[in-house]
Amino acid sequence: MKRSLITTMLALVLIAGTCVVNDTTNPVVTIVVPANNAVLAPGTITIKAVATDNKAIARVEFFAGAAKIGEDATASADTFDVSWTVSTEGSYTLKVVAWDKSDNTAEHSISVTIQTGGGGTGPTYHENDIVGGDSVWYPSGNPHIVKNNLDINQNGKLTIMPGCVVKFNTGAGFRVGQTTPGELVAIGKPDSGIVFTSNAATPNAGDWLGFDFYEETRTSSQLSYCDVNYAGWENYGAVNIEWSGSVRIDHTTIRNAPKYGIWFGGDNGYIAGFTGNTITGCGGYPIYIRPGKLSKLMGGNTLTGNAKNGIYVTSGNVTETGEWVNQGVPFVIGGSVSVGSADGAFLTIGKGATVKMGVDNHIAVGHSGPGGLKADSVVFTSAAATPQRGDWDGIWFYERSTDAECRLTNCIIEFGGGDGYGNVWIEDALPTITGCHIAHSASWGIYLSGADYPNPDELENNNTWDDNVSGNVRRP
Structure with a gap:
């Protein structure tokens, strides 16, 4: 009897230990952009929701009335978003439904009004340059129509307030600080962004010229919580950083550019605070940039949905210490890159990144000065x-x-050796190369030369090799 009782109790314990506790906790979701009761201009509107769960969010679905707009299963800091293209004026109920991985749900709704001009009493037309003073554009003047290419210089400053809708005629745009100091400040809010778009009845990529920030642009210039749509021309970008120009860009969407989203035209131009941005729908790469200032770009950006998803890096020199942050798309190297300077320049490439090298190109370290x-x-x-x-x-x-x-640790280095040396060439240097897979070289995997180089046996043993025509390690 006792033995039977003990057996029964053990069986119950085992059954209890294998029971699965069902997740019955609902997620929490809130629409954060646009704001409830917002008045918005027709066009492409970003809807953002923050969703959290005690386990994990599986997806967030977005609706305008009963019509499903889309869904997002890939969050950035618990934020999910979709783009909603709307052309019909009127009132809409926007709803989001968050699902966790146990199919628990939660929803949130807001109301918005779609109205030409974004609720302003305009149109307000602009055709004069901004020079020698401060100008402010308010949403009460929506839509603001820019008739031609406006210069902002001679210590002029233009401030565009949250909620503004700015439309550009063909050939129109902003040139900031081209010959004398100028400043453009367009700082929207999460629930009240600033729209820059085409004034065409049927918008197309390249309808207007975009933004040009020149060397005399004040560093206080900024685009924040903006939507830049249909801008750009020829082989340039919707936003162009000329020569040593600079601007801060954060939480801004750049879409439907004919070529590049952002184009850099000089070695010293840069963007500060580059984070939370989306560049999509471009006819080329989202970013075209020189290697020297690439480390200024911060993370947390979305650069997909373009004809070519990658950051195009021209030839040039890295003369400052910094990191090429992994942006989730490859770095496409269009010319040879040198790393080094008189004061020393040490480059880190973000963990997990992909670097795609163009024909006959190389990365040279320590040639023009101390480098790493x-x-x-x-x-x-x-x-x-x-x-x-x-x-x-x-x-x-x-x-x-x-x-x-x-x-170089745990890297894959492949399809090099076009110069007749190797995927890696070491001359009188002692880099550490370990855990790497070195393959498909037209010559050697690693080519050693000079009087000072890593131990060849350790290189052989500490890395893996495949299909290197001349062999794995060339020994002097």
């Missing part, structure tokens, strides 16, 4: 649609490389 390159779990490969051995030259470490700042 660190990469962990980075893929260095060919930019060709069908990669071949020798598509690019390789990663070169010269005698002025700072050894402690040169480390």
